[in-house]
Amino acid sequence: MNILNLYFSSTGNTEKVALRIEKAIRDLGERVDTLKMTRKDMEMDILNYDFIFAGSGVYGQLPGEPVMGLFRSLIRKYAQKGEIVPCSPRRPSAKAVIYCTYGGTHTGINEAIPAVKYMGQLFDHLGYAIVGEWYVIGEYHPEKMRPYSVSGRLGDIRGRPSEQDLQDIEERVKGVLKT
Numbered sequence: 624m625n626i627l628n629l630y631f632s633s634t635g636n637t638e639k640v641a642l643r644i645e646k647a648i649r650d651l652g653e654r655v656d657t658l659k660m661t662r663k664d665m666e667m668d669i670l671n672y673d674f675i676f677a678g679s680g681v682y683g684q685l686p687g688e689p690v691m692g693l694f695r696s697l698i699r700k701y702a703q704k705g706e707i708v709p710c711s712p713r714r715p716s717a718k719a720v721i722y723c724t725y726g727g728t729h730t731g732i733n734e735a736i737p738a739v740k741y742m743g744q745l746f747d748h749l750g751y752a753i754v755g756e757w758y759v760i761g762e763y764h765p766e767k768m769r770p771y772s773v774s775g776r777l778g779d780i781r782g783r784p785s786e787q788d789l790q791d792i793e794e795r796v797k798g799v800l801k802t
């Protein structure tokens with residue numbers, strides 16, 4: 624199986640999840656390419672991969688700016704190549720898991736859902752089956768945002784993602800790779 628593990632992380636939480644995904648895949652004896660997204664990753668051909676994990680932190684309800692820029696460019700590129708067509712026919716055996724880490728201080732998971740849905744649309748347009756949407760809690764690291772980690776809708780989220788959160792991710796990876 625060709626597996627791609629794409630992620631963007633500004634303050635380190637999503638990177639922890641992405642590295643745990645990488646470990647879980649390797650523990651299963653599979654190879655994986657892990658890539659931190661930048662706007663410049665246009666050369667990469669994601670269609671070479673039949674299983675893709677894509678994740679980002681949530682910033683202002685959306686994925687990070689490099690992800691937004693990259694995904695916009697990729698949609699344009701694949702549309703021009705004729706790979707995005709009306710009705711988005713499924714590509715046999717192409718699957719994706721989309722996930723985010725989020726703090727949810729104002730409206731809980733509702734302020735993370737747009738980020739996951741946005742990222743998922745690139746893969747759905749390309750005919751990948753979305754076999755998982757994962758929401759992982761991630762504390763606020765910038766000094767002035769630290770109070771959000773104790774005063775928001777999700778309560779005290781300091782230390783998240785925790786070791787338990789990361790073990791849950793490992794279990795989920797094992798689960799979806801069997802689908």
Ligand SMILES: Cc1cc2nc3c(=O)[nH]c(=O)nc-3n(C[C@H](O)[C@H](O)[C@H](O)COP(=O)(O)O)c2cc1C
Binds near residue numbers: 633679724725735762
């Ligand atoms: C500038 C900034 C904006 C954020 N905006 C949101 C937001 O709109 N919704 C949310 O649920 N979490 C928000 N968060 C919390 C982050 O999504 C959370 O800490 C996430 O785990 C960060 O991922 P990263 O460490 O991989 O960058 C924000 C954090 C920062 C630093």
